[in-house]
Amino acid sequence: MNARQSFEAIRALMRRAINELTRVPGAAIPGVLAPTIFFLGLTSVFGSLTLLPGFDTTSYQSFLIPVTLMQGAAFTGAATGVNLARDIEHGWFDRLLASPAPRPVLLAGLVLSASFRALIPATFLLIVAFAIGVEWPGFGGLALALVIVMGMGIVAATWGASLALRFKTQSAAPLMQAGMFLAVLLTTAYAPLELLQGWLQDIARLNPVTQVVEAARQGFIGEDITWAGTWPGLLAVAGLAALFTFMALRAMGKMTA
Amino acid sequence: MSGRLAANARVVAALGARSVRQTVRRPQLAAPLIIFPTLLLAIQTGGAGGAVDLPEFPDVNGFLDFMLAGAMVQSCLLAGNTGGIALALDIEMGFTDRLFAAPVSRYAVVLGRLAGTTVLGAFTAVWFITIGLIFGASIEEGLLGALWIVVLVASTALAFGSIGAAIALRTNSASVVQGLFPLVFVVLFLSSAFFPANLMLEPAASVAEYNPLSFIVEGLREPIIAGFDGGDELLAVVSVLGVGAFGLWMCALALTGRVRRGV
Amino acid sequence: MAAIETQQLAREFEGGIKAVDGVDLAVDAGEIYGFLGPNGAGKTTTVRMLTTLLQPTGGRAQVAGFDVASEAGEVRRKIGVALQEAALDPLMTGRELIQLQATLHGLARERGNELGDALLGRVGLTQAADRRVGTYSGGMRRRLDLAAALVHEPSVLFLDEPTTGLDPVSRQAIWEEVSKLNAEGTTVFLTTQYLEEADRLADRVGIIASGRIVAEGTPAALKADVGKPHLELSLADQNGNEARCTEVLARFGKPLPSKDGKLLVELEHGTSEVGPIVVALNEEGLAVESLDLVQPTLDDVFVAKTGEHLEGSEAAEQEPVAG
CATH class of the missing domain: 3.40.50.300 (P-loop containing nucleotide triphosphate hydrolases)
Known part of the structure; x- marks a missing residue:
């Protein structure tokens, strides 16, 4: 298969993945609403945390928005894993495996569609957030946040896909969701590092996603976007995506072994 | 007459056992009840634990003690949602038709599902009390307080389960019930489940003051962080009864509606 | 290839x-x-x-x-x-x-x-x-x-x-x-x-x-491997004619134990013998009421080779081929 044929195949698989949203009435609603509900809810509940000494941001909403954006992307990505598990259970994936399309093409279609789908809840969330007064992060800050959203969509989708291909059952869904949930929240999601409880501080320091949260947060909390504050986050996204892609492709290879 | 009552009781017990088994065997169903609330409890305790230093925060041993009640009601709400999904799936698959065609009361069929939800609720209470004790929380009211919490959580699961069941009976669609999942969090965030209402931001703070779920949470929280408070416990019981009565009434209406429509 | x-x-x-x-x-x-x-x-x-x-x-x-x-x-x-x-x-x-x-x-x-x-x-x-x-x-x-x-x-x-x-x-x-x-x-x-x-x-x-x-x-x-076709026939007037009929049939192949009042004979040389049998019976004055040619089916093959019936075989054919 040449590059053009591969591209066409990826496009066709992406189009099919989008059907899950466009052709199932109401299917898009929970995925779009959930991050916004979490955002509004968590900021209402924990908003007073900014009063604590050591919390330099005055708006908890601006502090939390990058995290909720990433959470939305993570859940969209995990849903891709669940859908793949269903496709495997129903035998649909055999149809793809029996075709001569290269295995990475089969994965790319799913994963890239997750990356674009992640923009849907993000857009809705940002509109609501700006409407209630979240600080404008500047075009650079917004662009960086959206790149990270798409990147986290890929990370979550490759993670979900690797589990789907490994376990071949929708029963693995909680693992897909919980894994991403923990990855995003075992970070400086709720408060700056110094204000976290000791055990969470230790985990957040080691968790590469903390770098992603911090990178995405720069513009929203009024900091200048610096390369020094950005590259660790981008590297973490790229590294995780590469790791999970490798795991997914290996699991796909094992399916026919 | 008593024979029929006994027969119906057996049906309720059998269906309750089935629904518990169903949940335990399916990670997709068990995860929302136990795993997610537990993870959220850990993350919120670790992430927002500094809140205990806020002025006006109630006097507690630790943030975990404060959060336990929130985790329990979260489980109850999710149990209600999950039970509704399972019932709707039964309806979609035609399983309930088989039961409705049997010589048992239609109410027994629904009560069986709710019995399962109640047992799961009691289980989550025991789970979170255990988790709390392991990780350093304490229950001020002691064993009696713990028992009271189990009973109250189980009743709360039953009450919210009846609402989930009513929606399932009304819509016959698992995806509709599943779609209500975000609503669970709206109700939670608009209550004092995760934070003292007086420290929450407006407008959520005002809603939380009057949300019946807040009353239930406070009734669960007091025995943990301070000890029984007669007024709080009474409000909690009245709220559970109110939610339960509303849910069961909705179930009854939905069941009568089904008979009338011939389904 | x-x-x-x-x-x-x-x-x-x-x-x-x-x-x-x-x-x-x-x-x-x-x-x-x-x-x-x-x-x-x-x-x-x-x-x-x-x-x-x-x-x-x-x-x-x-x-x-x-x-x-x-x-x-x-x-x-x-x-x-x-x-x-x-x-x-x-x-x-x-x-x-x-x-x-x-x-x-x-x-x-x-x-x-x-x-x-x-x-x-x-x-x-x-x-x-x-x-x-x-x-x-x-x-x-x-x-x-x-x-x-x-x-x-x-x-x-x-x-x-x-x-x-x-x-x-x-x-x-x-x-x-x-x-x-x-x-x-x-x-x-x-x-x-x-x-x-x-x-x-x-x-x-x-x-x-x-x-x-x-x-x-x-x-x-x-x-063909699992068995030869056989003929099942019943006479219009059974009384006393069975022995005579069996005698005629034996000329064409090995008689099999009768089943449900029908006389059975395995055909040595396949279906081509059906015609001659009818002629021979007619010459003996034996009126035939019904005549069925029964072929081995793939299910018979299946049972013979695997000891099991094929799923769905009851839905498959077992129909006798009219002679």
């Missing part, structure tokens, strides 16, 4: 279970090969290995001249696969599914559209092409699945139980299509639960049991 050739093909799963244990197959180009076996006999595992969905753990298999393990990509280009009943996406339209399949095989879009339209017409789905698969009947789904498997003009077609659960009319339509494809030169490897299907379509039949091929040959040869 053989379209499918295996030597000692084997697949062992974790725990040492040998699902397929040394299978030798040689399916000629242009042949329809029927593959039968009870559940768990290794039928599906064999098909999955031949379609590159599962690697063999022993032996070799070549499909369309390529090795299924080392040249899987080449094999996939050459084969069409209609694997399972449910392997269709209910949210896609029939046309979209065909187009996706064409794209996966690297066909240019215009070419894919063109071929897709032609195939949809061929399986009678032009009207339904833009409806979602979720609204299709079972027969329509199978026809769509068949069309999707054909979009890249494969030289070898794998059909896994293509008519299971279908009504007789839909089954007939699939059969006709498969026969037509075969006439155009496509090799067909067919698994089925229906003996009638194998009998009707397959040039040769292989029976797998416990991971090994236990019988192979043309349906007629396999049937």
Whole structure:
């Protein structure tokens, strides 16, 4: 298969993945609403945390928005894993495996569609957030946040896909969701590092996603976007995506072994 | 007459056992009840634990003690949602038709599902009390307080389960019930489940003051962080009864509606 | 050239279970090969290995001249696969599914559209092409699945139980299509639960049991192998005539124990003896009330070789052929 044929195949698989949203009435609603509900809810509940000494941001909403954006992307990505598990259970994936399309093409279609789908809840969330007064992060800050959203969509989708291909059952869904949930929240999601409880501080320091949260947060909390504050986050996204892609492709290879 | 009552009781017990088994065997169903609330409890305790230093925060041993009640009601709400999904799936698959065609009361069929939800609720209470004790929380009211919490959580699961069941009976669609999942969090965030209402931001703070779920949470929280408070416990019981009565009434209406429509 | 050739093909799963244990197959180009076996006999595992969905753990298999393990990509280009009943996406339209399949095989879009339209017409789905698969009947789904498997003009077609659960009319339509494809030169490897299907379509039949091929040959040869046809007849006037009748029948073949008041005789030389028997009885003045020629069925073959009935065999034919 040449590059053009591969591209066409990826496009066709992406189009099919989008059907899950466009052709199932109401299917898009929970995925779009959930991050916004979490955002509004968590900021209402924990908003007073900014009063604590050591919390330099005055708006908890601006502090939390990058995290909720990433959470939305993570859940969209995990849903891709669940859908793949269903496709495997129903035998649909055999149809793809029996075709001569290269295995990475089969994965790319799913994963890239997750990356674009992640923009849907993000857009809705940002509109609501700006409407209630979240600080404008500047075009650079917004662009960086959206790149990270798409990147986290890929990370979550490759993670979900690797589990789907490994376990071949929708029963693995909680693992897909919980894994991403923990990855995003075992970070400086709720408060700056110094204000976290000791055990969470230790985990957040080691968790590469903390770098992603911090990178995405720069513009929203009024900091200048610096390369020094950005590259660790981008590297973490790229590294995780590469790791999970490798795991997914290996699991796909094992399916026919 | 008593024979029929006994027969119906057996049906309720059998269906309750089935629904518990169903949940335990399916990670997709068990995860929302136990795993997610537990993870959220850990993350919120670790992430927002500094809140205990806020002025006006109630006097507690630790943030975990404060959060336990929130985790329990979260489980109850999710149990209600999950039970509704399972019932709707039964309806979609035609399983309930088989039961409705049997010589048992239609109410027994629904009560069986709710019995399962109640047992799961009691289980989550025991789970979170255990988790709390392991990780350093304490229950001020002691064993009696713990028992009271189990009973109250189980009743709360039953009450919210009846609402989930009513929606399932009304819509016959698992995806509709599943779609209500975000609503669970709206109700939670608009209550004092995760934070003292007086420290929450407006407008959520005002809603939380009057949300019946807040009353239930406070009734669960007091025995943990301070000890029984007669007024709080009474409000909690009245709220559970109110939610339960509303849910069961909705179930009854939905069941009568089904008979009338011939389904 | 053989379209499918295996030597000692084997697949062992974790725990040492040998699902397929040394299978030798040689399916000629242009042949329809029927593959039968009870559940768990290794039928599906064999098909999955031949379609590159599962690697063999022993032996070799070549499909369309390529090795299924080392040249899987080449094999996939050459084969069409209609694997399972449910392997269709209910949210896609029939046309979209065909187009996706064409794209996966690297066909240019215009070419894919063109071929897709032609195939949809061929399986009678032009009207339904833009409806979602979720609204299709079972027969329509199978026809769509068949069309999707054909979009890249494969030289070898794998059909896994293509008519299971279908009504007789839909089954007939699939059969006709498969026969037509075969006439155009496509090799067909067919698994089925229906003996009638194998009998009707397959040039040769292989029976797998416990991971090994236990019988192979043309349906007629396999049937001839397990037994000869026999004649069942009843007389208009039974009283006292039976002994005389048996005497006549014995001239043509070995009399068998009578059953339900009918006299049975095994025919040594096959069906050509039916006429002479009737003439001989007539000459003896014995009036025949009914006469049935009973042929061995593939189910008899199946029972003889595997000790089990084929699933669905009660639905298959057991009908006596009128003499």
